[in-house]
Amino acid sequence: MVDTARLQRSIQRAARRLEAIAAELNSVDAESLSGDDWLRVRARIGNLTADFNDRVADVDRLLGTTGGQARILRYLQLRLGEIVSKEELSGVAGIYEWARRVRELRMDHGWAIHSAVTRGDLRVGQYILELDHPDADLARSWTIARKMRKLRTVGGPAPSKVRFLQYLKAIYPASADNEQLAYVAGSSTQSVRHLADLADDGWLIVSSAENGAGTVTGYRLASLERQT
Numbered sequence: 001m002v003d004t005a006r007l008q009r010s011i012q013r014a015a016r017r018l019e020a021i022a023a024e025l026n027s028v029d030a031e032s033l034s035g036d037d038w039l040r041v042r043a044r045i046g047n048l049t050a051d052f053n054d055r056v057a058d059v060d061r062l063l064g065t066t067g068g069q070a071r072i073l074r075y076l077q078l079r080l081g082e083i084v085s086k087e088e089l090s091g092v093a094g095i096y097e098w099a100r101r102v103r104e105l106r107m108d109h110g111w112a113i114h115s116a117v118t119r120g121d122l123r124v125g126q127y128i129l130e131l132d133h134p135d136a137d138l139a140r141s142w143t144i145a146r147k148m149r150k151l152r153t154v155g156g157p158a159p160s161k162v163r164f165l166q167y168l169k170a171i172y173p174a175s176a177d178n179e180q181l182a183y184v185a186g187s188s189t190q191s192v193r194h195l196a197d198l199a200d201d202g203w204l205i206v207s208s209a210e211n212g213a214g215t216v217t218g219y220r221l222a223s224l225e226r227q228t
Contacts, residue, residue, distance in 0.1 A: 002062055010058040017052035021045055053094060060094075068093040069101040076113060076129035086125040102127065106179075107146075110139025118177040118217050137174065144170045145180045160186050164194040165203070168221045175208055175220035195219060202227040 024044055028037075060066050065074070075092045076084060090098050105111040112130040116122045148167040151158040158166070167184045168176065178188070185191040199205055204222040 007062050010055060010062060014052055014055035017048055017055055021048045024048065056094065068095040068098060069104060072098065072101055073105055077132065080129055080132055084127050089127060107142045110134040110136060112138055117179045120217050141171050141174065141176060141180060145184050148184050160190050161194050161197060165198060169224060172221050172224055175218040177218040
């Protein structure tokens with residue numbers, strides 16, 4: 001059971017840290033402020049911000065909302081099907097590497113969290129959780145993507161184009177989203193180049209738009225047989 005008195009004290013301590021930050025800024029005299037003076041102000045704000053984050057972490061511990069990744073997932077579940085901004089996720093996570101935690105939820109656990117990379121109707125910095133449970137197919141396709149990223153041939157690491165084609169074959173007839181294709185290819189630029197090259201080589205590759213999805217957010221092989 002949560003100790004509400006202790007919880008209230010922790011929240012009040014966090015509030016006082018924010019008040020201290022505001023007071024620091026309000027004390028700045030713009031008429032006499034130099035660049036060096038401003039750096040000193042920023043440094044003091046940095047210390048106060050770190051102290052504020054410590055007090056917020058106290059609240060997390062009392063409520064059991066610990067772990068940046070767990071907080072991100074829970075918040076997305078609370079906003080299921082709704083667009084969430086990167087600023088919201090950064091605030092919920094409380095860590096600098098919040099974007100990495102979002103990728104881990106997709107890649108390692110199969111949560112269908114979409115961004116502008118995987119859904120054409122989203123803007124950069126927007127995210128949306130599509131399902132209220134992990135997607136087994138998404139988790140499987142990411143497992144294969146990691147395997148293909150490390151694919152080797154007799155002569156050493158497989159060329160990017162070879163990895164790319166083998167990945168599409170391995171997940172056939174399913175589609176790969178743009179994030180997965182860029183991951184396997186090594187970059188989004190390489191991914192676009194390989195799509196064009198494979199089409200020139202006779203491989204029939206269908207986009208999600210051609211599948212009736214409306215916008216191009218992924219691709220799949222239409223056949224495992226190369227066209228002649």
